[in-house]
Amino acid sequence: MKLCKIQELTGGEILAKDILTSELKVLLSAGIVLRPEYIAKINSLGITEVYIEEKLEEKNEVLLLKTSLENEFHDKVKHIMERHLYSKNKELMKLSETADHIIMSVLEENRIVEKIYDIKERSSDIYEHSVNVCSLATLTALRMKIDKSTVHDIAAGCLLHDIGLRYLPINYVNRNVHEMTETEAAEYRKHPVYGYVALKDEDWISGLVKQIVLYHHERKDRNGFPIRPAEVRKEIGIVSVCDVFDEMICGIGYRREKVYQAVEYLKAYRGVSFDSDIVDIFLEFVAVYPVGSKVLLNNGKRGTVLKQSKGFPDRPVIRLEASQGDNGSAEDRIIDLTQKTSIFVEKVLE
Structure with missing residues (x-):
């Protein structure tokens, strides 16, 4: 994750840490995608900097034809x-x-x-x-x-x-x-x-x-x-x-x-x-869960498919959603299902 100034944000960034009010209530939770209206609200509250996730290869699709x-x-x-x-x-x-x-x-x-x-x-x-x-x-x-x-x-x-x-x-x-x-x-x-x-x-x-x-x-x-x-x-x-x-x-x-x-x-x-x-x-050669799919794992956690695993069409690499109070980086929430044999995709979320 990295610290960014509010004026540098354009929308679409992923919040890496919760934004808290002066009463320590969660205004925006980590993992949320920052929309322009969210950025405007944050700015109006006098917040000048936020932590966002560094861009990962979330569009690491491999297509048959360009x-x-x-x-x-x-x-x-x-x-x-x-x-x-x-x-x-x-x-x-x-x-x-x-x-x-x-x-x-x-x-x-x-x-x-x-x-x-x-x-x-x-x-x-x-x-x-x-x-x-x-x-x-x-x-x-x-x-x-x-x-x-x-x-x-x-x-x-x-x-x-x-x-x-x-x-x-x-x-x-x-x-x-x-x-x-x-x-x-x-x-x-x-x-x-x-x-x-x-x-x-x-x-x-x-x-x-x-x-x-x-x-x-x-x-x-x-x-x-x-x-x-x-x-x-x-x-x-x-x-x-x-x-x-x-x-x-x-x-x-x-x-x-x-x-x-x-x-x-x-x-x-x-x-x-x-x-x-x-x-x-x-x-x-067909990915069961295409890149970008939102999935629910058998351990109850949710995530997004980041990329496929060679030789394992049904066990992709997934970025887990941040849970409340989780201050870890985006990299810490990435799991490769080929390395976590007890974890599997339970269903695809709409």
């Missing part, structure tokens, strides 16, 4: 797909090039090293969803040592997999398909067919890409849709795992969920709806 790249790819995919009519359209070929750029970005940024990645909980459109599924499936496929030409087809298939959603007259955002009316649910389950029919005559697309579009909602236990084939190729299984995970956290055909809830879903259906080896590899 935000700038993700936005660039989103805009490209949206521009191309929104120009696509329900007929042959050569401009879609540009998505093949975009798929290669995403593959190269994943390779360049991450070099397939053992990192734990923060996946953003968000509301998104089908274009951002497609880009995110593409990056997740690319990394999964590369870690499974699938050959590069097949990785390209997986990436291209991901960018196109939900093109059929563009032709639906129903609202599927933040709605679980099981909560839709029977007519709406039946229409939603047709979107892979709509996408496949729109693309089946495109001669630049491989057979695998077309199968990804048609079969990405099929399941190992044949409880998917729309066709329920006897067997689903492993490459399509990769897309299915990445797709359902991202659908759940961005709310496409699902009620929007937290990352840890989507992780628990995959664990529950591992070996049932999804291939065990695909789920295992996927969960090796």
Whole structure:
């Protein structure tokens, strides 16, 4: 912690020590984020200096794609797909090039090293969803040592997999398909067919890409849709795992969920709806509690996730909230759950 003059504060700083009135009552507790109105009040009381926490690497996120790249790819995919009519359209070929750029970005940024990645909980459109599924499936496929030409087809298939959603007259955002009316649910389950029919005559697309579009909602236990084939190729299984995970956290055909809830879903259906080896590899690199998550620990203490722990997606580094009367520094309240084996996250706080 460090001592700062009031006039140096701009808002957003974290108070490191309680501010007391002349009657020794707590005016503001340690750990609170200083808002501009708090700073003005402190100043009006004649307080000239306060202790604040020194900035830590609280935004130590490790993302699959840089935000700038993700936005660039989103805009490209949206521009191309929104120009696509329900007929042959050569401009879609540009998505093949975009798929290669995403593959190269994943390779360049991450070099397939053992990192734990923060996946953003968000509301998104089908274009951002497609880009995110593409990056997740690319990394999964590369870690499974699938050959590069097949990785390209997986990436291209991901960018196109939900093109059929563009032709639906129903609202599927933040709605679980099981909560839709029977007519709406039946229409939603047709979107892979709509996408496949729109693309089946495109001669630049491989057979695998077309199968990804048609079969990405099929399941190992044949409880998917729309066709329920006897067997689903492993490459399509990769897309299915990445797709359902991202659908759940961005709310496409699902009620929007937290990352840890989507992780628990995959664990529950591992070996049932999804291939065990695909789920295992996927969960090796997805952070269960993204940086910035507010959590409650089993010892009753609350905290914020600061960064991930290599090799342990469910045991991050956490900064505990300051308790009343705690005069310790911010560093004293940081715990690494890989070093505290008796402590674990009990739940995520809203």
